[in-house]
Amino acid sequence: MKLSPLQIARYQYNPKLPGMLRNGISEICVKNGAPTESVADQEKIKALFPNTYGKNEITFQKGENTSPAKKQIVGVILSGGQAPGGHNVISGLYDALKATSPENELYGFKGGPSGLIDDDFIVFTDEYINQYRNTGGFDIIGSGRTKLETEEQFKIVAENCKKHAITAIVIIGGDDSNTNAAVLAEYFAANNTGVQVIGCPKTIDGDLKNEDIECSFGFDTATKTYSELIGNIERDANSAKKYWHFVKVMGRSASHVALECALETQPNICLIGEEVAEKKMSLAQITDYIADSVAARAAKGMNFGLAIIPEGIVEFVPEFSMLIAEINELLAGEKADAFNALAAWEEKYAFIKNGLTEEAFKVFELLPAGIQQQLFLERDPHGNVQVSLIESEKLFSEMVKKNLAARKAAGTYKGKFSPLHHFFGYEGRCAFPSNFDADYCYSLGYNAFMLIQYGYTGYLSKVSNLSKPAEEWVAGGMPITKMMNIERRHGADKPVIRKALVELDGAPFKFFAAHRDEWAVETCFTFPGAIQYFGPSEVCDLTTHTLALEKA
Ligand code: FBP
Numbered sequence: 279m280k281l282s283p284l285q286i287a288r289y290q291y292n293p294k295l296p297g298m299l300r301n302g303i304s305e306i307c308v309k310n311g312a313p314t315e316s317v318a319d320q321e322k323i324k325a326l327f328p329n330t331y332g333k334n335e336i337t338f339q340k341g342e343n344t345s346p347a348k349k350q351i352v353g354v355i356l357s358g359g360q361a362p363g364g365h366n367v368i369s370g371l372y373d374a375l376k377a378t379s380p381e382n383e384l385y386g387f388k389g390g391p392s393g394l395i396d397d398d399f400i401v402f403t404d405e406y407i408n409q410y411r412n413t414g415g416f417d418i419i420g421s422g423r424t425k426l427e428t429e430e431q432f433k434i435v436a437e438n439c440k441k442h443a444i445t446a447i448v449i450i451g452g453d454d455s456n457t458n459a460a461v462l463a464e465y466f467a468a469n470n471t472g473v474q475v476i477g478c479p480k481t482i483d484g485d486l487k488n489e490d491i492e493c494s495f496g497f498d499t500a501t502k503t504y505s506e507l508i509g510n511i512e513r514d515a516n517s518a519k520k521y522w523h524f525v526k527v528m529g530r531s532a533s534h535v536a537l538e539c540a541l542e543t544q545p546n547i548c549l550i551g552e553e554v555a556e557k558k559m560s561l562a563q564i565t566d567y568i569a570d571s572v573a574a575r576a577a578k579g580m581n582f583g584l585a586i587i588p589e590g591i592v593e594f595v596p597e598f599s600m601l602i603a604e605i606n607e608l609l610a611g612e613k614a615d616a617f618n619a620l621a622a623w624e625e626k627y628a629f630i631k632n633g634l635t636e637e638a639f640k641v642f643e644l645l646p647a648g649i650q651q652q653l654f655l656e657r658d659p660h661g662n663v664q665v666s667l668i669e670s671e672k673l674f675s676e677m678v679k680k681n682l683a684a685r686k687a688a689g690t691y692k693g694k695f696s697p698l699h700h701f702f703g704y705e706g707r708c709a710f711p712s713n714f715d716a717d718y719c720y721s722l723g724y725n726a727f728m729l730i731q732y733g734y735t736g737y738l739s740k741v742s743n744l745s746k747p748a749e750e751w752v753a754g755g756m757p758i759t760k761m762m763n764i765e766r767r768h769g770a771d772k773p774v775i776r777k778a779l780v781e782l783d784g785a786p787f788k789f790f791a792a793h794r795d796e797w798a799v800e801t802c803f804t805f806p807g808a809i810q811y812f813g814p815s816e817v818c819d820l821t822t823h824t825l826a827l828e829k830a
Pocket of ligand 1 (some may be wrong): 361
């Protein structure tokens with residue numbers, strides 16, 4: 279592999295640990311916190327997790343390490359979508375494990391959770407790990423989206439652990455993967471396997487957070503990468519003064535990524551899915567809102583601008599989710615074959631018209647032809663519409679175009695509207711982790727090993743006080759069951775980690791809401807530029823606006 283100069287330089291970077299973990303392994307002791315309860319449905323969650331529920335929160339502090347001496351053989355997996363910093367979680371875990379005893383071993387199970395089932399692994403060495411320090415990507419062992427949730431799977435994993443004398447598994451993943459980590463921990467405890475399970479909070483979407491977990495790793499780097507690109511486009515727009523840019527940003531469901539990018543770049547428009555749902559906004563209302571900005575700016579001679587559209591937006595538009603639900607129903611089971619057998623779009627269109635309720639068809643009719651066809655082309659393995667593949671940036675720009683044409687006809691708009699489209703997602707998921715993510719991830723991994731060493735299971739590695747310099751970060755752990763509640767999933771009540779959506783009464787959204795009217799009409803763009811890895815701390819170690827506002 280040919281190395282870039284930055285990659286070589288990043289190998290030399292020493293990630294910063296929280297102060298309390300800096301004195302060497304022999305001087306890390308546990309401070310017990312209070313017993314915990316789940317966020318809701320306490321009795322039900324307690325009954326489902328009799329062995330792991332209600333445990334104490336803990337923090338680490340400087341003091342004599344009293345953990346029992348024991349050879350540790352730890353397995354680690356990466357689960358779900360890539361997020362910058364995954365390699366550092368593994369290197370932090372490896373370094374703590376080896377610093378505790380060179381006899382300890384770290385197994386990396388390949389391709390995500392399926393690696394644990396297929397018993398497909400490598401044993402990490404210094405030489406192997408060193409190639410991945412402070413780099414982006416999950417290619418160190420790969421990732422996958424297989425769900426680890428059935429008893430049959432757990433049995434196989436337990437057998438594989440027994441075969442290799444594995445003492446603990448670390449699951450690096452999002453809310454679903456950590457929910458499964460909790461269930462696996464409970465299974466292992468109930469069956470006296472002696473295998474511990476520790477989770478680490480990952481996802482660029484930023485929706486795995488709560489009063490304990492201040493942010494998931496990867497969010498910082500991904501949003502900085504998108505914001506750099508958005509800022510560059512804003513500057514181009516402000517230079518050329520002829521295009522309106524519609525930028526869709528990743529975030530399967532929650533709009534944290536869009537909101538953070540808006541705080542960093544001050545675009546003219548940023549839609550927030552959670553607000554759309556709360557206000558029950560229709561497609562027409564959203565379109566009007568964007569068109570108002572285009573028209574107001576045009577009246578001032580500015581026929582350019584930028585709108586950020588969160589990937590998950592359409593699911594939050596009530597009439598659109600109703601349409602999707604009807605389409606899923608319309609093509610359920612064998613009905614899909616009848617639909618697919620129709621050759622021409624006109625025939626398919628008639629089939630759709632016939633099958634949808636009048637209300638749903640009205641929404642369907644509003645959509646641009648390209649989007650209408652997309653709804654029927656891209657389906658997931660269960661036959662459902664893949665909402666994340668809908669080109670919502672094009673959907674809204676085309677609807678705005680129509681809206682402006684009507685205004686022009688009515689004599690209320692005289693501008694020129696030339697839209698361009700972008701989608702930023704994969705561009706940010708494997709970027710070199712920012713110093714923040716490099717430090718945070720290394721600390722999460724290091725800390726995960728300390729939790730293992732002290733015998734905890736069903737815990738999430740927790741590093742907090744993140745808006746402060748790393749020296750002041752607080753390392754510890756919290757029982758995953760604390761974050762759980764019961765939700766309806768696939769027709770059954772399930773214990774799951776509660777997903778964090780954008781809070782409309784939270785400081786980041788309030789700040790945005792207080793400024794957006796001005797941003798919509800004036801040109802208030804800010805240009806964050808590229809992530810800086812070397813240089814003054816106030817430039818290189820900056821956290822996100824979201825975290826800074828939440829912790830202000
Ligand atoms: P995770 O929830 O697994 O972290 O993944 C999030 C995400 O990056 C979303 O933002 C995006 O919608 C999705 O993954 C894309 O998934 P895929 O990599 O399978 O295309």
